[in-house]
Amino acid sequence: MPNFLSDVSAKVYVAGHRGMVGSAIVRALQAAGFHNIVVRGSRELDLRSQQAVDDFFADERPRFVFLAAARVGGILANNNYPADFIYDNLAIETNVIHAAYKYGVQKLLFLGSTCIYPKLAPQPLKEEYLLTGPLETTNEWYAVAKIAGIKLCQAYRRQHGCDFISAMPTNLYGPGDNYDLESSHVIPAMLRKMHEAKVAGESNVMLWGTGTPLREFLHVDDLADALMFLMKHYSDFSHVNVGVGSDLTIRELAELVRGVVGFDGELSFDATKPDGTPRKLVDTTLINDLGWSAKTPLRVGLESAYQWFVDNYANARAR
Secondary structure, three states, X not given: OOOOOOOOOOOEEEEOOOOHHHHHHHHHHHHOOOOOEEOOOOOOOOOOOHHHHHHHHHHHOOOEEEEOOOOOOOHHHHHHOHHHHHHHXXXXXXXXXXXXXXXXXXXXXXXXXXXXXXXXXXXXEOHHHOOOOOOOXXXXXXXXXXXXXXXXXXXXXXXXOOOEEEEEEOEEEOOOOOXXXXXXXXXXXXXXXXXXXXXXXXXXXXXXXXXXXEEOEEEHHHHHHHHHHHHHHOOOOOOEEEOOOOOEEHXXXXXXXXXXXXXXXXXXXXXXXXXXXXXXXXXXXXXHHHOOOOOOOHHHHHHHHHHHHHHOHHHHOOO
């Protein structure tokens, strides 16, 4: 059977196509010439419903699947809605992965997150560190669900010979990001806060935490490029880290964002708010050795993300 990219007429299902990651995957597929891309919004197809997912796969019979659909959010959302995060993500994963097996999908790629790793795991995070220690408590519900997704792919590969693989991207940003301050991640939150402070002429922006945690950031279009690469070149048991291989402190990130936005005021840090994991840098040796590496410098990526936010301000801030 032909491998991925050898037949651009193959039917490809992108679950979660309206999200930042899913929309980037659709852009990458279209750029590669794929013209039989299947998508469904959550109102058309509730991936938490086993019957609905089963009916969809029975009707569409996709050859390839990118499973990017998930309930996602930052520290605040994970803390406030733990049941939603674990239930919704477990339901989505089990329904889609089982249906992919049942209806003969040739290859499936499951998207996780580097929050799967133990809070105090050695740095950089190697794939084999999974399940070697306690998780970060502020997002353990989401992390447990994502670990289950990895294990589902491994279990179906082991028992049924399914070519199901998993990729674990580091912190992402880019066009289509979520700018709702109640559920956004750090880069969109900073961009929005500093933009609105600049427009309002405010002299200070307050940010969560101490500013000392170290984080790595990958542009979402680089991720989509990596996923296309893995679908063609990788077929094995282990999940694969996707990152840039370098990090910076949240305070350094804030200064970089301030420069991109053009905010002239002061930055303050509220140390009473949680920092999350002290450091989360992924080891990218596996994917680098396969022949892939990230291409977008952080400053360049932040400039494009900020421009997207400004261009889509009315809709982006209401997400």
